[in-house]
Amino acid sequence: MQALVGFVTDEGLVPGDRLPTERVLAERLKVSRTTVREALTRWQELGLVERRQGSGTYLKAAVTRNMLHMPLTLASGNDFNSLMHTLEIRRGLEAEAAALSAERVSDADIAMIEQKLIRMEEAFHERHGMSADEDWDFHLAVFRASGNPLFEQIIAAMYEMFHRFWEHPLGVRDFGHASFPYHRTLFNAIAARDPVAARAEALKLIATVEDDLKRGAANLKKQTQKNRVHN
């Protein structure tokens, strides 16, 4: 198991590279092919490698020692409760990240965040609605300013869960619209290096998203009732 990590790092393999075949790997590491397969299965489940029958095994992410594995599992991720759960995580983490960023932000960070903010605002006015990409870029810049890479990676997973299946979660067309003004107030708090205000603004921002979500759930309920009447 650890031997495999050593092999990959020693060999200097980078994402995209093709690993040796299981048979070769087994011989080189002096273990049975079964054991190699168990290890590769685990890596596959962790998203580290991709296996294609008849083709080979390909590295999907950098492999190092001291990796921290965090398998996240949502029961049937497409209902209101699961989305709400991801939001609760975001609330805890985004507030903390905003406060830390306000404490640690550098001048270069401020410039970067403001640039992302302006791009987001432009996109908003062009399309008359939130743009997921620009919005995410802005938040990303905030997380990066916190100096803690874990925020970015964990919340990225939450975002992906959120946006994986729904362009318009639960049928709310202007989803995220209400959060728009709080992006600038959040930026102002961070630029002023005011952790308390930054946390407060981040919480307000998340609260608007929660409201949207609840609104969506209410709509869904109404529709269900309508359908019941029609049937």
Place this chain on the structure above:
Amino acid sequence: MQALVGFVTDEGLVPGDRLPTERVLAERLKVSRTTVREALTRWQELGLVERRQGSGTYLKAAVTRNMLHMPLTLASGNDFNSLMHTLEIRRGLEAEAAALSAERVSDADIAMIEQKLIRMEEAFHERHGMSADEDWDFHLAVFRASGNPLFEQIIAAMYEMFHRFWEHPLGVRDFGHASFPYHRTLFNAIAARDPVAARAEALKLIATVEDDLKRGAANLKKQTQKNRVHN
């Protein structure tokens, strides 16, 4: 693979239950034991089951169809900064989880948390120091009361990071000692269903751990300087 999900759900197994042995499972599902093992290995890596040699395989989380898996692997070191980063995540999440638990906790949850608390306190007085297992059990009960399984999954990874290499992190012998009293105050706040107080107590608890960590870093620095003098 999917057959295993079907089996577990059909059999009505709940977390904590012991699965049939691999050999029995293989026979029932009409596949080889190797295949069962591959599937179980994947589940293990996803945190769904725990396997104990000589004992059996135990269900750790509810298994349903339509589960959404999002494995997250973070590159992380064992240095002071990495530990500090995990603590920042914990601060954000534990505070949020404590507040949510205070809002949603059921009477049964309160009883469960109190039981874990008492066990932890007993262990503390026996060993004159924090016991990692009992401490974790207590926090786990709090997270479960929040009704959001993501808290447990994420913070479990943070804990693992913390306890992976050091029984006594950074040479601090009574690590976590100072956090002891806040476990009971946290419980009291949750039992009183007071989210604001619960959040405050959780923050105090984390703050003591941070202090310990900083103290450890200072010690380490001192020792390094001593060694330099000796050499």
Place this chain on the structure above:
DNA sequence: TTCTTTCAATTGGTTGGACCATTGTGCCAA
């Protein structure tokens, strides 16, 4: 030449069987 078809080699997937290492349990003696 160039495109399509065919087929054999390569590669991951599955199987059954054997043995090892650890754990839990029940028996037996002190």
Place this chain on the structure above:
DNA sequence: TTGGCACAATGGTCCAACCAATTGAAAGAA
């Protein structure tokens, strides 16, 4: 009652063989 020991149950590792999908080169047709 208690302590230790033997044994059975269980997960972990290994092997050798075969199955199934993919790939790419060789063969053949246009």
